[in-house]
Amino acid sequence: MFLKDPKAISLLKKDHRAVDKLFLQYETAETPQDKVDVVQEICQALMLHAHIEEKLFYPALRGKVKADLLDEAFVEHESLKELIAKIDGKGPDDAYFDAHVTVLREYVHHHVKEEEGQIMKEAEASNVDLDDLGEKLEALKLKLEQKIGQMEPEGQHKHVEVLQMDGRGIRHH
Ligand SMILES: [Fe+2]
Numbered sequence: 006m007f008l009k010d011p012k013a014i015s016l017l018k019k020d021h022r023a024v025d026k027l028f029l030q031y032e033t034a035e036t037p038q039d040k041v042d043v044v045q046e047i048c049q050a051l052m053l054h055a056h057i058e059e060k061l062f063y064p065a066l067r068g069k070v071k072a073d074l075l076d077e078a079f080v081e082h083e084s085l086k087e088l089i090a091k092i093d094g095k096g097p098d099d100a101y102f103d104a105h106v107t108v109l110r111e112y113v114h115h116h117v118k119e120e121e122g123q124i125m126k127e128a129e130a131s132n133v134d135l136d137d138l139g140e141k142l143e144a145l146k147l148k149l150e151q152k153i154g155q156m157e158p159e160g161q162h163k164h165v166e167v168l169q170m171d172g173r174g175i176r177h178h
């Protein structure tokens with residue numbers, strides 16, 4: 006019998022797999038427009054995911070999981086966002102577009118491996134209520150997705166605006 010992952014873990018892992026799939030879609034995208042569309046989806050998915058982790062997941066684990074793991078995860082998010090900013094709203098005509106997408110994919114892969122292999126393992130061994138935390142992650146994600154959906158379609162970088170309005174996560178306690 007397999008034990009089900011607690012809700013916070015299953016939700017975040019599901020996000021990770023969804024982004025893996027989008028990167029695969031990018032590889033097989035045939036037209037420049039298809040590439041632009043997939044990259045837009047990747048950027049939004051990653052930004053939303055990083056946001057809910059920074060606002061709720063990582064802070065809930067402070068004091069429960071090794072501090073340097075959480076600090077590194079925060080710093081990796083910063084680097085990921087710099088890469089995302091270079092391709093967000095851009096297309097294959099931009100310099101190094103494919104290269105940025107490839108490096109982003111490799112970087113995400115590395116980050117996810119550490120998150121699932123170390124942070125989540127320690128979180129599951131701790132006394133943090135990961136089902137309750139999962140409910141909160143889900144509620145915040147839904148709220149943000151609804152806000153993004155309500156914005157004017159011509160608004161560029163809708164997710165960036167919505168996430169800025171929601172405020173940053175707390176890096177240190
Ligand atoms: Fe992360």
Ligand SMILES: [Fe+2]
Binds near residue numbers: 017054058117120
């Ligand atoms: Fe993650």
